[in-house]
Amino acid sequence: MNRWTFLLVFIALISVFFSVSLGREVSVTDALQVLWYHASFGLGSPPDPIVDRIVWNLRFPRTLLAFIVGGGLAMIGAAMQTLVRNPLAEPYILGISGGATAGASLFYLGFLPPLFSKALSMPLAAFLGGLCAIIIVYSVAGSRGRISVSRLLLAGVAIASLMGALTSFITLSSPEPDRLRSVLFWLLGSFHLAQWSTLVWPTIAVSIGLVVLMILSRPLDGMLTGDESAHSLGVAVESMKRILIVLASLVTGSIVAASGAIGFVGLIVPHAVRSFTGVTHRKVIPASFIGGAVFMLWADVAARMILPNAQLPVGIVTALCGVPFFLILLHKKQHHFG
């Protein structure tokens, strides 16, 4: 473990601890007592039930979800930027998030026939929406067994617009206007509904994504040089593109389903990370994962604490804090990409 990795893991652990401990209602020592009680399988005096629930059932799953979502978005962002060889790429560029939000809105605002809506849940509806979007984008971008990156980007942007319009139409003409407020909050991205059970799908999807991207880190390096050069380096370019698209759909779909569409993290974190690590994916992917996770944790801490006893959608905080930071970084550092 080199110095940088050690530092990143250390920052991640400290951030998790503070995210669980910080809040208006519970002190750091109370939080420590709860964590120790659960980590030691019930050794020591049982904590106050309210404090226990706040730390163990609310803050801890919320912290872990923020960690996984932030890490997942940043890691997929790095991979997407390599796939399309464009620094503007991010996890939502292929229209997945647009499709997922449209799917979730359709479900939640009562537009689906009862037969469908009984078989679905909001996360599943979001995932299916994202899948539909990516299938359309993918079929438009592919011809004769090859995927054109420029067509992929253009189709992605177009589908994202279409899905955005569809979501707006759904929300404005909803047969259940009372539920609009919830959907609007969710559309802006938030971890306020996090429970232990919410963690299952994003954890599985993001873990698969991280492992696959680490295994593919060398071919990913090759892809940065362009299709022809990558091919001559022995990279199966077309298969790589397909794997990356499927992986992005899986990870982004499960993330959007759990926490709504949280912007900017997937775009800015990989760029920030490359300033320190260089462009090698063996470093960029794990560093993006931890960088995204830590950034999202602190954004969520802010979303929870800016307003007394009330909360903001975390998507607002990621944009408000992330974008100025990104602009300063762009201005100060020599920017590396590819």
Added chain:
Amino acid sequence: MRTVSIILFILIGCSPELSGERSVEDDLGRILDVSPTIERIAPLAPSITELVFAAGAGSKVAGVSTVDDFPPSIDSLPKYNLIPMDFEAIVSLDLDLIIASEQVNTLKDADLFASVGLPVFFVVVNDLEDITQSIRNLGELLGTSMIASHRASELEDSLSLLQLRTADIKSKPDVLFLIEHTTLYAFGEGSYIHGMIDLAGGKSLTEDMSLRFPILTDEFVLTSKAEVIVGTFGDGFEISQLLEAHPTWDILPAVESGRVYNLNSDYYLGPGPRLVKGAWVLAEILHPEMMSNP
């Protein structure tokens, strides 16, 4: 420049008298020139429709919004969209006046209507007293002050009776009023809902929140130790749905004692005359023994 001012003064300053218009002040302090006999009006929020009907001027309502559903006699009236505002449909109703709610509508909307010569009268309702005052004001504005005054007095009597019933209550339970059960929207500082809860013999837990509609955290709810949870959770709501969305609430006093109640949103979410009925329903929920006595 002086000549222009004089011409403007003649055109603007004298026109009301020339056309027989009168000047009225709305709740935002705006001075409007309106026709002396207002025959056709359009309300821009469901609560305003209710206030106009309560003021005895229901027959002057020429159209209502698509989200209006009370009173039933509005069913046959032309409908218009509020979000986004369907200006064309509203203007084509050949109106004398539009009545808007400060909570729902903006001054920009009013400017647009003013540009086609339609005055917009804003009504502000911040508490239960404002409701009866608004009914009286609307009665005066629309020429139905006798009926309006009678109806306002009836509502005031009802509120006074409720106040009398709950005046002696010593222990006021901590009440959490939620607008929804998944994303925890609530009423914050300055809302009429806290006055209703107080009148019904309870203490609202979100009274001091700085936002108008704060989104509560689960942590706040847990530490608030709410004794009663009431909310407009929609048809078919069951307490299990609340616990499914917020499993940690199982130790809340309200949940442990089964004091979670689903309320009819019509009585609480729009600041209209039906809030008075809502206050009575709340009182019956909070103090069933006291309210069952005649």
